[in-house]
Amino acid sequence: MNILIFGKDGQLGKAFHVLLDSLLPALVAKPNIQYVGRIECDLTNEQAITSLLSHFQPNLIINASAYTAVDKAETELDLAFAVNARSPEIMAQYAAQHGATFLHYSTDYVFDGEKYGFYLEDDIRNPLGIYGKSKAAGEEAIAKAFLSSTAKETAQYAIFRTSWVYGEGGNFIRTILRLAKEREDLKVIHDQFGVPTSAHWLAQVSLNLAVDDSIRLRRFASGIYHAVPTGETTWFGLASLAVQAALDAGATLKANPGAIKPIQAVEYPLPAPRPMNSRMSSDKLRLALARSEADHSNSYNEVARIIEFPGWEAMVREYVSKLARDKLI
Template sequence: MRILISGQHGQVSTELQHRLGAVGELIVPGRDQLNLAQREQIRQQVRHIRPDLIINAAAYTAVDQAEDDAAAAFAVNAEGPGILAEEALALGIPLIHYSTDYVFDGSKTEPYDETDAPHPLGVYGKSKLAGEQAITAVNGQHLILRTSWVYSTHGRNFLLTMQRLLQEKPELRIVADQIGAPTWAGTIANSTLALIERWKAGQAGAWGTYHLTAQGHTSWFGFAQAIGEALQAQEKPCARLLPIPTSDYPTPTARPLNSRLDCTRLQREWGVSQPDWQTALRECLAGQA
């Protein structure tokens, strides 16, 4: 099986490359070869490679920058995925695509499930929602996997930023009223592998949109505390943490206060579940050591 993965150096793509080699030949072109902002390049590459499965792990993820760069965000997050879906349909193959909790506004008091109406707050969320809609409109075999608060031991993410700042600063003020599930990119890759294996074994569930995050939830403050405790266990310096409200940390784009996603449909339809966020964090950190 030939698997085309976009987003060569991204957090999720890197973890996919570590795990999927056993199930097929991985083709992971760089951005110069497969740029989701280049429509014709996408079509040419997919038709040349002729994969058996496409996994779109590329995205425009600069949430605040997207407010001033909407055209680029929509090109990569909406138009590109739509073209991938069209090419996948033409080949008669599935597309796996990753989306985000940012398609919701965070006003719901309970975890969001797949039946809840999206209402993104900013350009990034709107572009990701448009990508979901473009893929769905093609009506081919697809999995749209919404996740949240992705981190890993490479790239730019909250884990690496906190590890650095906790050792550099005497005190850090961290937002405590945004709630979600920190999700290790390795968890996403493990679940993707399980989904592929079920599909190949003829045990696929329904195609469509699913939520895929670590189990449980915390705040950014709680996530920072857990990272700090791991540093202290290694006898490394750790800043004092102070919880603050979102209002004390203004950003160009509003963030959802509630980013919790209900993942029971993925378990029910595909038999795939995720570990709790604390367990996944320990596994991630063990690989970093």
């Protein structure tokens, strides 16, 4: 089994590295894993991607790479589309032609945020900015590549839409905690809704769908899956909980949750528009995971039980506590 992981230096790529390293010692047949970053492969170079795929011949391709500079994308359109649309298209075409499994990650920014309630996978895409448009184009290109697959019996793909990711690296939570150490009061947007998602949890859920405990490929229904924990919050709610969790873990901060002032998004203008509602339903993914478990255990009664995902609050608290233990706050 050959596993090729793009985006090794990002939060999700690092999470995959940690997760797979923890699983390898217990495996009898160990997969051949290659982690790829910008140094190893320039994702704007189509020939470099094609050559790497042809040389390594992966059975499982995990594309954890992305152009995520939401505001810079407004002036770097070509770069955003090269990384977020064209490079995953090339990966998908290889997987479709060679019977491989392809895992790709997309975003809540493919929606305009005007829906009331939680978005479903088949809701119409209507991205507001260049970043979201480039990710939406990537989704469409992947689906098209597999429609014309020459290896339909084994080729499969999953596009995991997620939101507000945090892990090892720069993210909103770490920015808020840094500012809380420097300032006595903060202003944070309270009218944009979404779900914070742990990169480690996202990597684990992805693998649970794609492979079994021995890291052998599973069959699943190709398509888009929303991958977020349960619950919802705002940037203000996330900031308040993160600061309180840091204080509970013994961190020394100048600001406390009471010193965080909620503001409207219009009071904090940015170059790129953001969806006001990024809430997504994960029912489809939870049902797919339940079916996978049932197939694995030959207990089809399990299909009726949708797996419960953890709430975002507990995972954020655990993440902040670890930052405090590691002296990163």
